[in-house]
Amino acid sequence: MNISQLLHRTALAHGERSAVFLGAQPVCDYHTLAGRVARLAAHLRARCGVQPGDRVAIFSANCTQYLEALHAIHWAGAISVPVNYKLHSKELAYVLENSGARAVCVSPELRDSALDAGASPNALLVFGDTDWQAAVSDASPLVMEDRRPDDVASLFYTSGTTGRPKGVMQTHRNLLATTMAYFTDVDDVQAHDAMVYAAPMSHGAGLYNYAHMLRGARHVVPVSGGFDPAELVELAASVGHLSLFAAPTMVHRLVEHVRRVEADVEAFKTIVYGGGPMYVEDLRDALDTMGQKFVQIYGQGECPMTITALAREQIAETGHPRWAERIASVGKAHACVEVRVVDANDCEVPVGELGEVAVRGDAVMAGYWANESSTQSTLRGGWLHTGDVASMDADGFLTLRDRSKDVIISGGSNIYPREVEEVLLMHPQISEVAVVGQRDADWGEVVIAFLVAADGARPEDAELDALCLDHIARFKRPKAYRFVPALPKNSYGKVLKTELRDWLAKAD
Ligand code: AMP
Numbered sequence: 001m002n003i004s005q006l007l008h009r010t011a012l013a014h015g016e017r018s019a020v021f022l023g024a025q026p027v028c029d030y031h032t033l034a035g036r037v038a039r040l041a042a043h044l045r046a047r048c049g050v051q052p053g054d055r056v057a058i059f060s061a062n063c064t065q066y067l068e069a070l071h072a073i074h075w076a077g078a079i080s081v082p083v084n085y086k087l088h089s090k091e092l093a094y095v096l097e098n099s100g101a102r103a104v105c106v107s108p109e110l111r112d113s114a115l116d117a118g119a120s121p122n123a124l125l126v127f128g129d130t131d132w133q134a135a136v137s138d139a140s141p142l143v144m145e146d147r148r149p150d151d152v153a154s155l156f157y158t159s160g161t162t163g164r165p166k167g168v169m170q171t172h173r174n175l176l177a178t179t180m181a182y183f184t185d186v187d188d189v190q191a192h193d194a195m196v197y198a199a200p201m202s203h204g205a206g207l208y209n210y211a212h213m214l215r216g217a218r219h220v221v222p223v224s225g226g227f228d229p230a231e232l233v234e235l236a237a238s239v240g241h242l243s244l245f246a247a248p249t250m251v252h253r254l255v256e257h258v259r260r261v262e263a264d265v266e267a268f269k270t271i272v273y274g275g276g277p278m279y280v281e282d283l284r285d286a287l288d289t290m291g292q293k294f295v296q297i298y299g300q301g302e303c304p305m306t307i308t309a310l311a312r313e314q315i316a317e318t319g320h321p322r323w324a325e326r327i328a329s330v331g332k333a334h335a336c337v338e339v340r341v342v343d344a345n346d347c348e349v350p351v352g353e354l355g356e357v358a359v360r361g362d363a364v365m366a367g368y369w370a371n372e373s374s375t376q377s378t379l380r381g382g383w384l385h386t387g388d389v390a391s392m393d394a395d396g397f398l399t400l401r402d403r404s405k406d407v408i409i410s411g412g413s414n415i416y417p418r419e420v421e422e423v424l425l426m427h428p429q430i431s432e433v434a435v436v437g438q439r440d441a442d443w444g445e446v447v448i449a450f451l452v453a454a455d456g457a458r459p460e461d462a463e464l465d466a467l468c469l470d471h472i473a474r475f476k477r478p479k480a481y482r483f484v485p486a487l488p489k490n491s492y493g494k495v496l497k498t499e500l501r502d503w504l505a506k507a508d
Contacts, residue, residue, distance in 0.1 A: 002147040003175045004074040006214040007034055014216040017191060020064050023223040023231075024238040027064050030216060033071075038141030040072035040125075040132075045142060047135075048103035048123050052077030052145050055099040055155060059092060059114055060107035061085045061225045062197045065127040067209060068136065069105040070201075077145025078102075080154045081167070082202035085110060086491040091165075092117035095157050099167055099369060149173035155369050156301040159490065167369030168301040175210060177336045177362035178306045182211040184335040185309040186295050187270045193241045194218040198227040198250065203492050204275060204305045205245040227493075229257035236267035243270040247493030248278040249432070251294075255286045265290045270312075274298055274305070276494045277400070277418050280328050281425045283315075292316045298330035298400065299363075302384050306334045306363035308398050322395070328422075329397040330390075337361030341392050346381055349391075354401065357390045358383040389416070406497055408437035408445050415447055415476050417497075423471045424449055424478075429459045434487050434495045435478065438504040449478040450487060450500055458483050 007030070010017070015031030028036070044050040056073045058080060060066055073080040081099045083092055085107070096104065096117055103123045106114045111126055126132060147153070153175050155167040183189065195212040197220070199205035212219060220239055222231050227250050236242040246254065251273050258265055268290065274297040286294060296310035310331030317323060333339040340348050341355040349355040364384045367375035378385050389401040401407070401416040408415040417435035424433045431454040437445035453459070461481050468477040488499040 001149065001172060001176065002074055002077070002144055003153050003172045003179075003210060004037070004071045004144060006179070006210055007037065007071050008144060010213055010216040011035075014191070017216045018218055019216075020067060021194070021218055021220040021239065022064050023220070024235060033068070035141065036068050036136040037071040037075050038144070039136050039139040040068055041075035041144075042139045042142035043135035044072060044076050044078065044103060044125070046139070047131075048125070050076050050078050050102055052147075053151070054078045054102040055081050057081040057083050057092075057096060057099065057101040057104045057119075058106075058202065059083045059085060059104055059110050060127060060202075062201045062221050063107055063127060063225060064221050065105075065107075065132070066197075066201045066206070066221070067219060069125070069127070070206070070209070073105075074147075074153060075144050076142060077147055077151075079152050082154065082156065082206060084157075084159075084200065084202050084491055089113045089116040095165065095167075098157075098165075099155050147172050149176070150366065152366060156304070158301055159494075166371055166374055169366040169369055170301075170304060171366050174304065174363050174365060175207065178207055178304050179210040179214060181306045181309075181334045181336050181363065182208065185311065186272055186297060187243065187312075189215040189217050189243075190241070191216045192218075193243055193269060194220050194239045196220040196222060196232065196235060196239075196242055196244045198222060198232060198244050199246055199275075199493065200226075200491055204299065207304055208245055208272075227253075229254045230261075233258065233261070233263040233265075237264065240267045241269045242267055243272070245272045245274075247275045248273055248282060249276070249489060249493040249495070251278065251286055252282050252432070255282075255289045259289050265293070268293050270295060272297055274330075275492060277421070279422050279425045280324075281422070283327055287315070296331055298398070300386055300388075302365045302378065302386070303337065303359050303361075303363050306337060307339060307357070307359050307386070308333055310397075322393075322397075325393065325399070326397055329393070329399040331398065332396045333398075334361075334363065337363050339392075339398060340383075341390055341398070342383075342385075346383070351394050352391050354389055354391050356404065357386040357388045357398065357400070359386060360384065406436070408435075408447055410437070410440075410443045410445050410447060410475065412444070413475055417447075419472060420447060420449065420468070420476055420478065423468055424451065424464060426471075427459055427464065427467055429454050429457050430464075432487050434497060434500055436497050436500045436504070438479075438501070439508070446479040447476065448500075448504060449481050451481055451483050452486060453483055 011034030
């Protein structure tokens with residue numbers, strides 16, 4: 001089934017419902033949205049020769065045309081290639097070349113970067129230009145192409161922190177499983193709900209469009225095109241029933257803003273967080289300030305948004321004897337996948353022991369585009385090997401430690417940075433922290449903490465040492481505390497530990 005059936009069906013049954021908003025302003029209803037999508041699909045075919053199975057890139061920050069382009073590509077039976085709009089044109093060039101993109105849908109301000117990256121002017125569709133406007137209003141609509149469950153719907157390029165980015169093949173089955181998993185394990189969606197795209201639509205947040213299409217809910221693109229806590233609070237008040245996906249760093253900023261201005265948060269429905277570690281102190285803070293609105297997901301491009309979830313009810317169950325451990329976990333397996341923790345020989349490890357997270361099920365990718373060797377090794381034995389280190393408790397709750405490549409090995413002992421980060425964040429004057437390993441002739445690696453001081457007030461090293469010694473073994477205590485104005489993050493809000501390690505290597 002073509003995943004855009006979800007849009008088509010809602011347009012047939014509830015065409016009059018408002019579909020897309022720019023800020024609080026309605027842009028179009030479902031009938032109009034599906035019509036624009038079908039005409040744009042026809043235009044992709046007529047102007048750029050896009051056939052089923054061809055790849056079409058989308059290179060844009062969040063905007064209302066994003067959803068039109070994405071569904072037009074599906075509608076034409078082609079494969080969408082959402083590209084992080086912050087990529088350099090050389091990086092974009094790699095993605096266009098590797099995917100063999102036949103066309104590129106681009107926002108006007110990125111047109112030149114797309115041309116620099118080698119996109120042919122004839123294969124560029126620029127959001128909102130006269131050609132685009134003519135297509136979405138005048139072209140004769142294309143009948144939606146039929147797709148089989150295992151046909152590829154989207155190629156998602158990994159961030160490539162270890163080598164070249166790889167194109168994750170997400171099939172229509174994967175996207176449907178991810179959509180169903182939203183209902184079973186994350187949140188129910190009503191027609192009056194509004195999904196606001198505050199995080200990049202080229203990443204996980206964009207995938208939540210499908211569940212909201214299916215339910216005929218509203219899709220809100222912030223006027224800023226991104227994450228602005230003040231704008232979100234205003235939007236919630238004006239559109240109501242607002243849900244969003246946010247990286248933990250965004251949740252932290254939203255909560256700080258809400259607390260500072262004493263904002264009314266009644267109109268926020270659900271805040272789904274994930275994509276990186278949510279520290280327990282930050283979650284407690286978020287719950288105190290905004291109440292039970294939070295659901296956590298753990299996923300990766302290779303199993304988008306759908307490995308485990310920590311439900312609102314589990315977060316709310318404060319009286320549970322293992323509540324503290326549970327809120328530090330990423331929850332339990334999503335309904336449509338099996339999750340286990342395995343050793344280097346792919347044998348399941350006993351309860352509570354550390355190993356690599358492996359996943360199997362309908363949400364797991366078909367493989368990497370044109371990269372058989374990586375596909376074979378990552379999907380060996382029919383299980384996705386995530387590269388994440390974790391343990392599973394007797395109740396099935398998974399606690400992530402770190403990406404295996406972030407683990408610090410000092411004097412032969414493994415140190416999981418997250419454990420050290422959790423402790424440092426207990427200090428009231430620390431607002432953000434990232435712990436990495438630095439090469440050391442004696443120890444192999446030593447622990448270095450990068451910290452951001454809350455309100456600029458920097459605590460003494462001795463105080464931080466004492467805090468660590470109170471909570472964790474002496475060998476895990478950082479050898480140095482480096483205060484920085486901000487941590488380097490990618491456009492998805494993830495801390496770039498590779499960059500921190502590079503700083504240290506250069507300083508050496
Ligand atoms: P990406 O493929 O860019 O979405 O990155 C996926 C990686 O982000 C995962 O393999 C994890 O290492 C990390 N991640 C995702 N969700 C969580 C979460 N809820 N808690 C901690 N780390 C997470």
